[in-house]
Amino acid sequence: xxxxxxxIIDQIRGQCPHWKVCLSGNMSFCCTVKQVGEDGLVLEPLxxxxxxxxPYSHKGKNxxxxxxxxxxxxxxxxxxxxxx
Numbered sequence: 001x002x003x004x005x006x007x008i009i010d011q012i013r014g015q016c017p018h019w020k021v022c023l024s025g026n027m028s029f030c031c032t033v034k035q036v037g038e039d040g041l042v043l044e045p046l047x048x049x050x051x052x053x054x055p056y057s058h059k060g061k062n063x064x065x066x067x068x069x070x071x072x073x074x075x076x077x078x079x080x081x082x083x084x
Contacts, residue, residue: 001025004077011073016055022074031057031068033079040071041079 002023012019022030031043031054043057044067056072070076078084 002078002082004074004081008073008077012056016072016074018054019074022072022078027084030075030078030084031070033070033084034067036079037069040069041076043068043070 002025004023009019009023033041034044035042040056054070054072056075057068057070059068
């Protein structure tokens with residue numbers, strides 16, 4: 001289980017149906033972080049279905065890009081603290 005400040009969790013509670021899954025430590029739902037971007041985490045999605053179920057993930061600005069960006073405060077904190 002990941003230890004994340006309650007203040008960060010409160011930012012997404014009620015907005016994301018998967019927040020408990022992310023905090024449980026089960027990373028099978030989470031996309032792989034390719035790099036930390038200016039606006040969020042640049043991801044390589046597991047599947048388009050997993051990606052489409054996340055309200056904080058967005059397709060990159062470039063139409064031809066396969067990059068996706070995650071702006072979820074919880075996911076960013078997990079990456080910052082645990083490198084996952």
